Amino acid sequence: xxxxxxxxxxxxxxxxxxxxxxxxxxxxxxxxxxxxxxxxxxxxxxxxxxxxxxxxxxxxxxxxxxxxxxxxxxxxxxxxxxxxxxxxxxxxxxxxxxxxxxxxxxxxxxxxxxxxxxxxxxxxxxxxxxx
Numbered sequence: 001x002x003x004x005x006x007x008x009x010x011x012x013x014x015x016x017x018x019x020x021x022x023x024x025x026x027x028x029x030x031x032x033x034x035x036x037x038x039x040x041x042x043x044x045x046x047x048x049x050x051x052x053x054x055x056x057x058x059x060x061x062x063x064x065x066x067x068x069x070x071x072x073x074x075x076x077x078x079x080x081x082x083x084x085x086x087x088x089x090x091x092x093x094x095x096x097x098x099x100x101x102x103x104x105x106x107x108x109x110x111x112x113x114x115x116x117x118x119x120x121x122x123x124x125x126x127x128x129x130x131x
Contacts, residue, residue: 010049010079077122085127
């Protein structure tokens with residue numbers, strides 16, 4: 001991991017039917033499912049992870065933002081993995097970016113912080129925590 005914010009690492013797509021979404025990505029894109037639990041399945045593209053996240057679990061990662069209903073607009077989050085979330089958040093704040101959530105340690109082993117771009121798209125910086 002690096003402290004640069006120029007490397008796109010993961011995108012979370014919010015889905016109503018996780019089994020159907022998982023099947024679609026594995027079959028259509030012919031990519032492996034590299035992680036899954038009861039609420040998500042992660043499709044492993046060459047240089048990008050696509051996290052298919054059950055829509056009713058999405059609120060936790062984009063709070064205080066709200067998840068749009070299907071058909072109401074974009075429903076995804078873009079993640080950039082960095083070595084030090086706290087340092088990146090300090091730099092973002094210096095640039096005038098409001099950090100909405102975090103940094104916070106997540107149950108799935110990442111330290112994350114959330115902010116939005118001027119159009120309201122949800123972005124996350126995430127740091128792998130030591131096992």
